[in-house]
Structures are given as structure tokens and as C-alpha cells.
Amino acid sequence: MLSERQMMILRAVVRDFTNTGVPVGSKALAKQLPIHVSSATIRNEMAALEEQGLIKKTHSSSGRIPSVEGYRYYVDHLVKPDPLRPNDIDVIQSSLGGDFHKIDEIISQSATILSNLTSYTAFTLKPELKDSRLSGFRLVPLGKRQIMAILVTDSGDVENQTFDVAGDVDGEQLEAVVRLINDQLVGLTLPEVLKKLQADIPVQIANYLQSPQGFLDIFGDVLTRAAQERFYVGGRLNLLNFSQDSDVDSLKSLYSLIDKTDDIASVLGQPSDKISVRIGNEMTNDALRNFSLITATYDVDQHGQGMIAILGPTRMPYSRMLGIVGAFREELAKKLLDYYRFYDE
Amino acid sequence: MLSERQMMILRAVVRDFTNTGVPVGSKALAKQLPIHVSSATIRNEMAALEEQGLIKKTHSSSGRIPSVEGYRYYVDHLVKPDPLRPNDIDVIQSSLGGDFHKIDEIISQSATILSNLTSYTAFTLKPELKDSRLSGFRLVPLGKRQIMAILVTDSGDVENQTFDVAGDVDGEQLEAVVRLINDQLVGLTLPEVLKKLQADIPVQIANYLQSPQGFLDIFGDVLTRAAQERFYVGGRLNLLNFSQDSDVDSLKSLYSLIDKTDDIASVLGQPSDKISVRIGNEMTNDALRNFSLITATYDVDQHGQGMIAILGPTRMPYSRMLGIVGAFREELAKKLLDYYRFYDE
DNA sequence: TTTAGCACTCAAACTAATCAAGTGCTAAGA
DNA sequence: TCTTAGCACTTGATTAGTTTGAGTGCTAAA
Numbered sequence A, B: 001m002l003s004e005r006q007m008m009i010l011r012a013v014v015r016d017f018t019n020t021g022v023p024v025g026s027k028a029l030a031k032q033l034p035i036h037v038s039s040a041t042i043r044n045e046m047a048a049l050e051e052q053g054l055i056k057k058t059h060s061s062s063g064r065i066p067s068v069e070g071y072r073y074y075v076d077h078l079v080k081p082d083p084l085r086p087n088d089i090d091v092i093q094s095s096l097g098g099d100f101h102k103i104d105e106i107i108s109q110s111a112t113i114l115s116n117l118t119s120y121t122a123f124t125l126k127p128e129l130k131d132s133r134l135s136g137f138r139l140v141p142l143g144k145r146q147i148m149a150i151l152v153t154d155s156g157d158v159e160n161q162t163f164d165v166a167g168d169v170d171g172e173q174l175e176a177v178v179r180l181i182n183d184q185l186v187g188l189t190l191p192e193v194l195k196k197l198q199a200d201i202p203v204q205i206a207n208y209l210q211s212p213q214g215f216l217d218i219f220g221d222v223l224t225r226a227a228q229e230r231f232y233v234g235g236r237l238n239l240l241n242f243s244q245d246s247d248v249d250s251l252k253s254l255y256s257l258i259d260k261t262d263d264i265a266s267v268l269g270q271p272s273d274k275i276s277v278r279i280g281n282e283m284t285n286d287a288l289r290n291f292s293l294i295t296a297t298y299d300v301d302q303h304g305q306g307m308i309a310i311l312g313p314t315r316m317p318y319s320r321m322l323g324i325v326g327a328f329r330e331e332l333a334k335k336l337l338d339y340y341r342f343y344d345e
Numbered sequence C: 001t002t003t004a005g006c007a008c009t010c011a012a013a014c015t016a017a018t019c020a021a022g023t024g025c026t027a028a029g030a
Numbered sequence D: 001t002c003t004t005a006g007c008a009c010t011t012g013a014t015t016a017g018t019t020t021g022a023g024t025g026c027t028a029a030a
Helices: A004-020 A026-032 A039-051 A068-078 A086-096 A103-118 A171-185 A190-198 A201-205 A212-227 A236-242 A248-259 A261-268 A318-344 B004-020 B026-032 B039-051 B068-078 B086-096 B103-118 B171-185 B190-198 B201-205 B212-227 B236-242 B248-259 B261-268 B318-344
Strands: A055-057 A064-066 A121-128 A134-141 A146-153 A158-164 A231-234 A276-279 A291-299 A305-313 B055-057 B064-066 B121-128 B134-141 B146-153 B158-164 B231-234 B276-279 B291-299 B305-313
Touching: A004 A026, A004 A039, A004 A064, A004 A068, A004 A318, A026 A039, A039 A055, A039 A064, A064 A068, A068 A276, A068 A318, A086 A103, A086 A318, A103 A121, A103 A231, A103 A305, A103 A318, A121 A236, A121 A261, A134 A171, A134 B134, A146 A212, A146 B146, A146 B158, A158 A212, A158 B146, A158 B158, A171 A190, A171 A201, A190 A201, A190 A212, A201 A212, A231 A261, A236 A248, A236 A305, A236 B248, A248 A261, A248 B236, A261 A291, A291 A318, A305 A318, B004 B026, B004 B039, B004 B064, B004 B068, B004 B318, B026 B039, B039 B055, B039 B064, B064 B068, B068 B276, B068 B318, B086 B103, B086 B318, B103 B121, B103 B231, B103 B305, B103 B318, B121 B236, B121 B261, B134 B171, B146 B212, B158 B212, B171 B190, B171 B201, B190 B201, B190 B212, B201 B212, B231 B261, B236 B248, B236 B305, B248 B261, B261 B291, B291 B318, B305 B318
Parallel strands: none
Antiparallel strands: A055 A064, A121 A231, A121 A305, A134 A146, A146 A158, A276 A291, A291 A305, B055 B064, B121 B231, B121 B305, B134 B146, B146 B158, B276 B291, B291 B305
């Protein structure tokens, strides 16, 4: 249990340290705090806070920095999101204001905006229905030996892949295969499709194609890509900013983490309606030891739920970041509603 | 004009320095060289080499390192490409041995292989006919309001883009537009298409579509993407290895360079049949001051000419790198010939 | 032309000294 | 009981001074 004064001090320590990056001492606090107490008093309080594991020293006679638990307490009980700066509002308005022809452009642009506003790395995920279903499949002959496979889901995702085939393309065979897929698989959820693809479909396809394996590979490939959540990343290079001392190896593992869709998904975790902050080693991944992750969902009514996230150093100004994330999620939802309204009605 | 002995010394200096990274002194050379002379003699020769600007000191009493001119002389007159190590051959065989369904997979895989072999950053460009022509265009309706535009060139490049349209999709209008494009534009080179697109096409399209601008934007977009050379990059992260001292800013500008297709293209420069080495500030781009670039073309007979490249620190073991690039360009050409043979005949 | 010898230079590694910021603790005061 | 002035102490950072070792240029003799 913390006293009012202890909370005040903890808040000041976190704010000071996130702003300056320098351990904060009792004297500086005494000068800065709204109440009038001596540095000795503050020292006593700080000793108490340290006792509880909320702050710690970097060496025996240094000032204090927040521990992970201290940040946690701060984020849970003390922080108040900053309102957006006028400048931030301008940036959002002007970057999101234009016309877009695709959902993905809006989402990808959002990642860039978020990374610009924060100067950290940002992730965005477009709104997804919980289980999207296969709504269409096409095979489009392109040239002598080239075919494009296109797969569409009812949430509007499109995946496609071009491949070369040996031997002549037989239009009727293609037709038959497409009809088969559309008859048997459209309307199922993607995992269901995948299951069927391993069971009865190959047998049936064998009626139309001499060598169905190649085709099944392609189809499976496009299918798994469609089933995967697709994150956009903005401000990759910003990770370099806090790499100062940290070695090249950890940077490398960080980047490979970021570039693997599966890994990001597991790090970002399950969506929750609140804005969530995960701090340092609260994330199991070792490469993220010195980072914090702020995630938030956004709702686009019946069009599903999406996600935005910011990855920055543990030592980030949480109040400002929470303000940005909170405001942006709403701006984005609004923009998307407009978009859907325009194209759906 | 260099004497035999001076060449021998220059070669040894470059080899030593590229291997160890430490300035090389007269004593070490005296021990290492095949001829038997004292370190004092070597010192005299080195003074002569320095006189000619081929080597230089890092400070007044240090050993010597090659200057850009020294590397240049070495690469032009002294280096002999190393033969591949058995291990390298294995890597190439196993990574390039499998079956591929697309040219692009082979090319992109090649960038990865090259970066693995060298532990530098590698670029690959697929074989291109000098001026490829538009060979087909499709508009595929996907859902209620979604359309995919597909563009095919006679060199087998495929570009596509999905976009949303307001209002109902009218099948007949689409048909008409596609027919128009195919009638008027197929067979032209891409720059010609682009020119026509700005001149008479819009007028004609206005007959079929109420608001042609949206469509023209999309088509132009896909077109320019198809016209662009598309590089694959392997081993991006390897750039971090030589960043030790170099600051974050220059790293950032390096990465933004690498991620812009246009910029890479301009850096890689015009293809030449020989293997070309550009060293440090021989490239105008300032971010590349401490790097060298090895580029080579490969020919796939009537299927055109492609390019591979390696970007690493100026201080790279040129003999080994030249060996790898030389061998790999041939392996790749062979593999592609096989591929075309399989799908074309 | 080569080479032994020598004085000289400079970065790097190590040592010692000083500084500044901060702490804990004690004892006196409110 | 809480607050605070005072003081001894700790520690990382900075600075200056030393030492070491690799290397150089130059001279003079072979």
C-alpha cells in the first residue's frame, strides 16, 4: 500500500526518468515536487519504495530508476493519457484524410503514421471477422504456361499467386477444378477448407488433373497465406535508435522477430478491449527485455475488430504514448467506417 | 609503374588487411613474403607505394592499409578469384536444387544464397528483355465491389492490384474496357503504353465508364510497377555487422537506400559483361563510403540478361568474393535455362 | 641496393587523482 | 512520531599522466 506522497514520488521518478534517461535523485525531486519537503524526507520515502520493489538503484549510491514493477504500478494506477498535441492532430488528419482504394492502404498508412508520431515501431492489423470464410476462387490463365490462382474471403481478403505449368493449359480442366472448389468449399471457414483439402478433395481432383499435387500445393499455399493475419509494420528503422549499447545480435533477433508474421502475432497476443501495456520481461521473448509494447484494439462495428500496437524502449513516455494510441484507435475506426459506408451502400 | 616486388607487397598488404582488419607493418610482411628481404627494404618499398597513393597510414607511425586506389589496382591487376570451397558448392547445390514454380522464387532464393555464402548483403535481378511489351490485361471481378487488375508482359512479368469500386460492377463495361486495352495497347513496349495512356486512351475509355479517372490511376499504377526492375535483397541484416562504430544515421540512410527500388537501380548501374567492382567513394552515394559493390550479369540466352550483386565493407576479401560471384552467375544461368526448357518446350 | 641500428611517434592500455551526485544514518528539532 | 540538517561514505565519470609496443623514417655501413 502506498501513501499519497509515495505515489507522487513514484510518478515523478517515472516521469523524470522516461524523459531524461538519467537516474533521479532525492535532491532533484525535492526541488520539483509540489509539496515542500526536504531531500532527506524524500530519501526515506524512496527507501520505502525500493523496499517494495518499485524502484531500484543502478549502483549503491546512484539515484533511482523504476523497476518493471514500478512501471507496472505507474501504468496501472498513476498515469493519465496526455491529450494529443495540435501538431499530432494535424499529422493524423493530413495523412489519413486522403482517398483510399483499399482497406490495406489505410492500415499500412496507419502503421507509418503511428511510427511517425511516436518515433517508435508500430504495428497495425486490419479488422478481421473472427472466422472468415472462403467466398470465391479463380484460376486465370495468363499466358502460354502461366496461371494465376486467386482466393477471396468474405472479409474481403484477397490472396493470389502466379505459377507456371508444364504442358498446355486446358481451359476445360481449369473450369472443372474451379467449379469443384467453389461447389465444395465456398462458405466454409478457412480451417475447414484446409481440413477438406487434406481429405476428400485430392481424390476428386484427380478426376480432372493428371498431376494434382502441384495444384494442391499452390492452393494450400494461397490458403494458408489468406488464413494468416497480416501485420503492417511502420518505423522499422526506429529500433536502431535505442540500440546504442545493445549488441548487434540482439538487434538481429529483434528484426527477425518483427519480420515473421507468426512471431509478431504471438507477441501481440490476444486482443482485449482495453489498451494494454506490456513491459520488459513481462513479455516472455528475450529479445524484448528492454522494450515495452502498447496494444489496443479498434472496432469497426459489424466489420470486425482490428489492432494497433507500438513497440518502444521500456523507458518510454507512457502518458504521451497512451494518449496517442487512444486517440488514434478512434480516428482509425472512424476512417474505416467512412470507407465501408462509401463502398458498401 | 610498379616493380614485381612492389606488386607482391601491395597484394600482401591488401590480403592481410582484408583478412585481419589491422594495419599491416613491414616486419609482419618480411616474415610472410616468399622472397627473403629485411623489413627495412620492405619499408622502402612501402614508402614508394605510399608515394603513388596506393597505400596509406592511419597515423604517422602505423602500419599501412590500402587506399581506394590501392584496392582498385589490386582488383584490376593482382587479384585471382578463389575457387569455391567444397562447402560452398554444397550450399549452392542444395539451395538451388529443388523444384520451383516461378522464376521469381529462384531469383529471390538466389539473393538469400548469395548473402549466406558471403555474409554480406546480396541483390538479384531477374533476366529481363531490354524492352518488354504488354502482352495481356485482365480485369477480374472478385466480389460485390472488388476488382483485380492483372497485367502481363511478354517477359513473363505479372503485376496485379485489387481495388474497390463504388456502385455496381457492370460486367459489360469491364469487358469493353479490357477489349479496348488489349486491342490498342498489347504489343507495345511499356513506355509506349504509358505515353498512349496519357494521350488518346482516356478519351476512348470515357465512352464506357462514367468516371474513368479511378480506373486510369489503377492501371497506371500497375503499369509503372511492371515497368520497374524488381530487385530481391538477401541478408539485409548483415549490414548491421559492420556498423560497429558507424553511427545510426548512416545506417538508416543505408537501409532506406536499399529499400528504394529506384535507388538500388541507380547504384547498381548499367550492366556490363564483366564482373565489376566498385570501391568506396567510387560510388557517388555518400552512405556507401565504406562499402564496396560487386556486380555481375548473367545471360540466359534468348531470355535476356539478369544481374547479381554483393554489397559489403570496402575491406572485404575480394578474391573469395569474386570467386563466389563468378561461380554463382553460371550456376544461376544454368538453373534458369533448365527451368525455361522445362516450361517452354 | 640492401640492411642493421636508432631515435622518434602514436594509439592503446593502464593507473591515479579528482569530481559530482547521490546514499544511509544519526541526532536534534517540531 | 515525523522531519530535517549534517556528515561520512560510495560510486561512476572524467581527466591527466605513464607505460608499452608496434611501427616508421633516416643514416651509415656492407
